[in-house]
Amino acid sequence: GESVGLHLPTLSVQEGDNSIINCAYSNSASDYFIWYKQESGKGPQFIIDIRSNMDKRQGQRVTVLLNKTVKHLSLQIAATQPGDSAVYFCAENMGDYKLSFGAGTTVTVRA
């Protein structure tokens, strides 16, 4: 079964505001995490990743935070734009070459 789950299935955010998407994972031995963005009818697109030896990693308008103590992962999107509307998945490296995905959070950006 899936060991990575998301706290909220949907998120509505005003254009220009910051978005925060949360994810809980259960495998304390996981050492690598990825956030993906999936638009309707397309494959998941890599956004940002983080290894377990880090707490924070920043990309262009995105930041991933990892709290290993409570096994929590979050994705922050700065100045959310209409093009950010999509389903966001967190994924956890379970070892043995496999990723486990959560069910996804649907982000809708309001104009």
Added chain:
Amino acid sequence: SQTIHQWPATLVQPVGSPLSLECTVEGTSNPNLYWYRQAAGRGLQLLFYSVGIGQISSEVPQNLSASRPQDRQFILSSKKLLLSDSGFYLCAWSVQNYGYTFGSGTRLTVV
């Protein structure tokens, strides 16, 4: 640069017919290859993965099989499709268990 090709983009097949979906990767050697299935509005379920030519690991019992005849080619097959095989099928690759990249997906409808 590395690219992944997956085809066809959409497919409608009758129940009981065979299936063959193909995925190829360019620009890398000895990648790990994966087949995922995604039901509508759901997360990604790992079906098969391969760490080398002829090496296939199955994650869930099902009506499907996978083969890897060449280093950068991964094929998903079925001898007789079921209605429950409908879904969005995604191929992915990784190197050294990091940086999973997905193809554009195949929407399969079994009628």
